[in-house]
Structures are given as C-alpha cells and as structure tokens.
Amino acid sequence: MKHYPVMLPEVLKALSPQAGETYVDGTFGYGGYSEAILQAENCKVIGLDRDPNVAPRAAELAAEYGSRFRLIQTPFSKLDLLGLDPVDAVILDIGVSSMQLDEGARGFSFMRDGPLDMRMSQSGPTAADAVMNLSQVQLEQLFRVYGEEARARHAAKVIVQSRDDAPLTRTLQLADLLEKALGRRGKTHPATKVFQALRIFVNDELGELFRALHAAEQALAPEGRLIVVTFHSLEDRIVKTFFRERAGEIEGGSRYAPAVEHTGPPPSFSLPKRSVTKPSKTEIKENARSRSAKMRVAVRSDAAPWGESEARALRVPQFSDLEALL
Missing domain, CATH: 1.10.150.170 (Putative methyltransferase TM0872, insert domain)
Structure with a gap:
C-alpha cells in the first residue's frame, strides 16, 4: 500500500522549513515527513522512532542526504534526554504508521491475520x-x-x-x-x-504523548514550533489542554465560560491558532486513514519551561492497576 504522510501540506505550511534550521521528526515511521522537509530546504532532520523496523528506511535517507539526516532509535518521550542543542521544530504524528498496519506479523490490523501483538517497540x-x-x-x-x-x-x-x-x-x-x-x-x-x-x-500511547509534550517544551529553541497531528479524541484533548495551559489559559468551569488568564509562571508557548486544522476533503478521499486527523500548532516563547508542580490542568487517563497485571 502507498505510504501517505497525513496532512503533509498543512504540516509543511506550519513548519515553514528554513535553511540551516534543525527539526525533530518525533515519529519517523516510513519517513514521509522527514523526506519532504529535507527536500524543501537545506536543513537538518533528526528522526526518532522506537520501532527497530524503521532502520532500513532511515538508512536510505541517510545515504541520500548525508549529515543532514540521522535516526535515533528512542521513544519520542525521551527527546529531552538526548543531549541535543535546542531545535527549531518538533513534529509528532500520533498514530500507528501505514508500515505497521500493512505488516500482518505486527498484529496491528484486524484486516490481516497475524499474532495479536501490536507492540511498537x-x-x-x-x-x-x-x-x-x-x-x-x-x-x-x-x-x-x-x-x-x-x-x-x-x-x-x-x-x-x-x-x-x-x-x-x-x-x-x-x-x-x-x-x-x-x-x-x-x-x-x-x-x-x-x-x-x-x-x-x-504502547502506553497517551502516557508517551503526555511525556513527549513536556520533552518538546524542554528541547525547543525560542520561536521553535511544536506541531502535533492526532487521530483520537483523547490524544487531541491532551494536546489542546497542554497548549492552552502553557499559553497561559485555563478552561472555564463550563463550555460557555470564557478562558481565564493563568496566574502561574510566564507562558512557555503562544498559539498562532486556537482551533484545530483538519485534512482536506481531497486527502480524506485519497487516504481514508486521515479522516480523523487533527493538527495543532504552538510556538515556543523565551520563558523557562514549566516544572511538573506548575502543570495543573493536564491529566492523562491511567490504568496502572491494569498495567500491573501484564
């Protein structure tokens, strides 16, 4: 099956690649975003992925683009622990890749027979x-x-x-x-x-997303862009809450109440657009997997990253009692 990097035109527009900048493709997968970014400008891309099966595709990009591209095999939630210089953007596509879905032996798809596995790592x-x-x-x-x-x-x-x-x-x-x-x-x-x-x-996907947002906050340079594409309402809720909290907003007590100013630390992000961006009708027609995608963008300020004690609104549904049984 053809690989479709979801919402690629919208991601590239939000990223606005510039020569000399360094970007982190936090969910490398088959490299759709990474390749398009490398083609757009004379920039550098660091791909992250916890799936060891992406290595051959990463090697192809490294062979073509040399020192402008490298892959680090790691969960994107550990971005802030890699010792990188501040980066100019982080892109996260939160979802299973076409490569994983199309390989029956990985057990992600109910359309192909394989072991009931689903482990990305x-x-x-x-x-x-x-x-x-x-x-x-x-x-x-x-x-x-x-x-x-x-x-x-x-x-x-x-x-x-x-x-x-x-x-x-x-x-x-x-x-x-x-x-x-x-x-x-x-x-x-x-x-x-x-x-x-x-x-x-x-795969503890919601926990990984929660930690990745914090990690990106630490890793981004001032004016760096954080671009997140989600496919699930819980994922989008986590991203929306993180962005609005870090931008100095707290949701009101009901959907009719206006957002109020946050009285905590200085905002660490600004929001060029508060609402989501969705894929075009043309893309949905060509790639049904994109139909539930939503993209949100935030821009890093020069304020210090928030500490865990300062992050009050963001919560992730947890099943620690279930996890302990496995």
Missing part, C-alpha cells in the same frame, strides 16, 4: 497478553475509555467467554469474534475501536 506485554489476562471489568474499562466503544461491556463479555474455550492469540480470530458478537453498523468494522484501545494500552 517489540518488547513487553502484547495485546494477546491483555486479552487473555485482564478481567471482564478491566477489559470493559479499557475498551470504553481508550476505544470509546459504546458496546464495551458486550465486547469484554464475549472475549472472556471465548478465551475460556480457546486462547485468543491471532488478529483475525479476535476480529471475527467481535464481528459476530457486535454485528456491523455502517462501513466501520466492529473490531475497530477494540483494536484501537488495545494498541493504545499496549
């Missing part, structure tokens, strides 16, 4: 471990919060009943079970949200 507990070991109540909580699945209780129930008869270890095995139990409603496969929830949980 290929270490630690798998999605099969979660499906086989979490209780029905815990699975329901996981599907309802991370997957926003309205039929979470029924999905959890049928999984627990089925695993008592035979282990659930394959992607199509779980997808077929969910399709029979939940039935189809429209074009969306009934396994979509359950697979999404399992992937987010196995």
